[in-house]
Amino acid sequence: MGDQHKPAAPDARDFLAVDTSLDAEEGSIRDTVRDFATRELLPHVADWFEAGTIPDPRGLAKAFGDLGVFGMHLEGYGCAGTSAVAYGLACRELEAVDSGLRSFVSVQGSLAMTAIHRYGSEEQKREWLPRMAAGEAIGCFGLTEPDSGSDPGSMRTRARRDGSDWILDGTKMWITNGSVADVAVVWATTEEGIRGFLVPAGTPGFSANVIHRKLSLRASITSELVLDGVRLPESARLPGAAGLGAPLSCLNEARYGIVWGVAGAARACYEAALEYAGTRVQFGRPIAAFQLTQRKIADMVVDVNSAALTALQIGRLKDAGACHHTQVSYGKFANVAAAQRVAGAARSIHGANGITLEYPVLRHLLNLETVATYEGTEEVHALSLGQAVTGIPAFR
Amino acid sequence: MGVQGGRPPAMNIVVLVKQVPDTATERKLNPADNTLDRASSDGVINELDEYAIEEALLLKEKHGGEVTILSAGPDQATDSIRKALSMGADKAIHLNDEALHGSDSLQTAYALAQALRTTEFDVVVLGSESTDARTGVVGAALAEYLGLPQLTLANKVDIDGGTIRIQRQTDDGYDVVEAQLPAVVSVVEKINEPRYPSFKLIMAAKKKPVTKLDAAGAEIDPAKVGLANATTETVDFAAAPPRAAGTVVKDEGTGGVQIADFLASKKFV
Ligand SMILES: Cc1cc2nc3c(=O)[nH]c(=O)nc-3n(C[C@H](O)[C@H](O)[C@H](O)COP(=O)(O)OP(=O)(O)OC[C@H]3O[C@@H](n4cnc5c(N)ncnc54)[C@H](O)[C@@H]3O)c2cc1C
Numbered sequence: 001m002g003d004q005h006k007p008a009a010p011d012a013r014d015f016l017a018v019d020t021s022l023d024a025e026e027g028s029i030r031d032t033v034r035d036f037a038t039r040e041l042l043p044h045v046a047d048w049f050e051a052g053t054i055p056d057p058r059g060l061a062k063a064f065g066d067l068g069v070f071g072m073h074l075e076g077y078g079c080a081g082t083s084a085v086a087y088g089l090a091c092r093e094l095e096a097v098d099s100g101l102r103s104f105v106s107v108q109g110s111l112a113m114t115a116i117h118r119y120g121s122e123e124q125k126r127e128w129l130p131r132m133a134a135g136e137a138i139g140c141f142g143l144t145e146p147d148s149g150s151d152p153g154s155m156r157t158r159a160r161r162d163g164s165d166w167i168l169d170g171t172k173m174w175i176t177n178g179s180v181a182d183v184a185v186v187w188a189t190t191e192e193g194i195r196g197f198l199v200p201a202g203t204p205g206f207s208a209n210v211i212h213r214k215l216s217l218r219a220s221i222t223s224e225l226v227l228d229g230v231r232l233p234e235s236a237r238l239p240g241a242a243g244l245g246a247p248l249s250c251l252n253e254a255r256y257g258i259v260w261g262v263a264g265a266a267r268a269c270y271e272a273a274l275e276y277a278g279t280r281v282q283f284g285r286p287i288a289a290f291q292l293t294q295r296k297i298a299d300m301v302v303d304v305n306s307a308a309l310t311a312l313q314i315g316r317l318k319d320a321g322a323c324h325h326t327q328v329s330y331g332k333f334a335n336v337a338a339a340q341r342v343a344g345a346a347r348s349i350h351g352a353n354g355i356t357l358e359y360p361v362l363r364h365l366l367n368l369e370t371v372a373t374y375e376g377t378e379e380v381h382a383l384s385l386g387q388a389v390t391g392i393p394a395f396r
Numbered sequence: 397m398g399v400q401g402g403r404p405p406a407m408n409i410v411v412l413v414k415q416v417p418d419t420a421t422e423r424k425l426n427p428a429d430n431t432l433d434r435a436s437s438d439g440v441i442n443e444l445d446e447y448a449i450e451e452a453l454l455l456k457e458k459h460g461g462e463v464t465i466l467s468a469g470p471d472q473a474t475d476s477i478r479k480a481l482s483m484g485a486d487k488a489i490h491l492n493d494e495a496l497h498g499s500d501s502l503q504t505a506y507a508l509a510q511a512l513r514t515t516e517f518d519v520v521v522l523g524s525e526s527t528d529a530r531t532g533v534v535g536a537a538l539a540e541y542l543g544l545p546q547l548t549l550a551n552k553v554d555i556d557g558g559t560i561r562i563q564r565q566t567d568d569g570y571d572v573v574e575a576q577l578p579a580v581v582s583v584v585e586k587i588n589e590p591r592y593p594s595f596k597l598i599m600a601a602k603k604k605p606v607t608k609l610d611a612a613g614a615e616i617d618p619a620k621v622g623l624a625n626a627t628t629e630t631v632d633f634a635a636a637p638p639r640a641a642g643t644v645v646k647d648e649g650t651g652g653v654q655i656a657d658f659l660a661s662k663k664f665v
Contacts, residue, residue, distance in 0.1 A: 024602070025598055025601075028478065029595060029598055036592050067594060067595065068598075069595065080594075081599060082595055082598075
């Protein structure tokens with residue numbers, strides 16, 4: 001083989017050329033989201049993070065809806081019907097900007113819309129899905145409670161029958177987009193087990209309060225939902241949802257998006273660190289020239305590329321209909337930890353600048369504290385993986 | 397296009413789309429024949445052509461009809477055609493022939509004119525220049541070849557019946573230029589804000605018809621195109637000189653005036 005056939009040196013930003021196996025549509029979707037995120041979101045995200053909110057959630061929802069990102073991997077009802085890999089790529093490119101923005105999309109598409117798509121009646125689907133896909137209606141997903149997090153089966157929110165109606169009482173906590181949602185998917189215990197309900201905003205007895213003073217996922221709205229004698233007709237219940245498996249299956253979908261998303265956050269931190277290390281001069285040399293920095297960078301390259309490969313492999317399994325939920329747990333467990341390592345190292349490379357919002361690294365590092373917690377904590381996924389390979393459950 | 401029985405017939409709009417090397421990446425010329433090395437960098441839609449596509453889509457939304465993309469370029473140009481279809485165009489014609497390699501602006505205009513003769517159209521929309529060659533003459537030459545009116549550098553387009561009217565920015569106002577359809581319009585970036593492709597359209601793009609056309613199919617005379625027959629020649633090229641140090645304006649009371657003079661001399665204000 002002559003010199004001309006020597007393979008080109010790898011691209012520092014995509015060392016293992018992970019994206020070369022994408023098909024044309026997946027490539028177009030990646031490019032479109034990257035372009036949108038870079039031009040429309042990145043310039044504002046530090047301000048939103050500092051303000052601790054998304055100032056115009058309806059405008060953002062509309063822009064996401066126009067793009068087609070909400071419920072993009074669902075079929076029909078105004079959804080685009082893309083592959084799971086394409087959905088993952090969208091999550092990756094959004095979370096490269098901020099985990100809060102990816103969370104917006106996860107909650108709308110993978111939690112609220114998936115719950116309705118999978119478990120809703122035909123009327124419920126027709127009423128909500130097209131508007132949610134278009135970003136004209138915002139949904140939230142209320143499972144967690146003040147006293148029930150990793151163990152959602154212990155929830156206290158109750159739904160009891162009153163004639164043909166249902167009466168809901170309880171409190172949901174840490175609900176993304178709760179106070180801006182047009183419809184809340186609320187999970188409650190009944191005499192027959194756990195059931196899901198669609199609670200439209202404005203239903204008497206239903207209110208939502210914004211949770212303030214967060215130090216993580218600040219470019220995202222998090223709320224408490226209060227249900228005080230909320231009366232709903234039987235038609236508000238999700239007829240297909242019976243038992244805890246229903247909300248857990250939605251969480252598995254959202255978690256799949258996280259597997260990809262954090263690969264984006266990791267990549268963004270790595271790219272920022274690489275750039276900074278190459279230009280910041282101390283002791284007469286760019287700090288990238290010091291062996292200790294190169295070790296950090298080498299570790300980052302490995303974590304970033306491993307996370308990207310893990311996400312892609314899980315995506316390909318999912319598109320083949322062969323992805324087990326414990327494989328998604330594997331992805332969440334592995335990739336969130338990888339992203340946290342990368343963000344931590346990237347922050348250290350940035351020195352004092354690294355603690356400001358002028359650089360993305362601490363913002364990502366702080367966000368990842370939430371991402372490591374929601375959709376199953378690191379410990380819960382370790383237990384899930386442990387059970388998958390040993391056959392022994394160790395949750396309780 | 398005549399008005400028949402009240403409702404004007406739907407419009408056939410053709411948008412010319414060129415794939416160019418991404419301006420964000422390093423671009424290279426091929427030392428063997430002084431042509432652009434299109435393989436060495438990622439191809440993207442010429443930026444101004446995105447505005448042309450957007451304007452065509454807006455015209456279609458207003459008047460009904462169909463938007464056809466016409467692109468002359470090698471195999472890789474299919475990526476840019478797909479993106480144009482993902483923005484909402486209905487179909488495409490891809491003119492692709494080895495014989496066209498190295499064609500200059502006039503030859504390209506001739507080839508595009510021949511390709512346009514294979515389809516019906518009321519208006520041809522194109523970007524006013526491409527970011528690679530930046531000659532800005534293809535639109536004018538094309539109109540000449542087709543024997544059609546040309547309305548150049550439009551920042552606003554209106555169509556009313558068979559009449560097309562554009563606004564063109566001038567130093568102290570704007571010109572209004574009017575012509576009868578069919579016509580050729582070139583647009584500038586002030587005209588609109590191009591939309592992002594939507595995922596639904598991305599998914600639908602692969603089902604949209606793309607007609608492959610070669611030189612023979614467009615009845616292009618091989619003696620009139622290609623590097624060997626070009627009317628212009630790239631004699632030599634050199635790397636851009638490294639960026640020179642900027643001018644520092646020290647404010648001693650006249651700093652503002654100096655900056656204003658500088659900006660005016662560069663026609664920025
Ligand atoms: C910003 C943000 C947004 C959120 N959005 C939503 C939303 O939209 N909808 C929603 O329903 N929820 C949401 N959540 C809630 C999230 O899913 C929960 O916080 C998560 O499930 C963990 O529950 P918890 O906080 O109660 O922690 P706990 O369950 O109390 O866990 C505390 C600690 O104990 C550990 N632990 C618990 N059980 C075990 C065990 N068996 N073995 C070992 N260790 C264990 C945990 O790993 C953790 O380290 C959100 C949270 C945040 C921070």
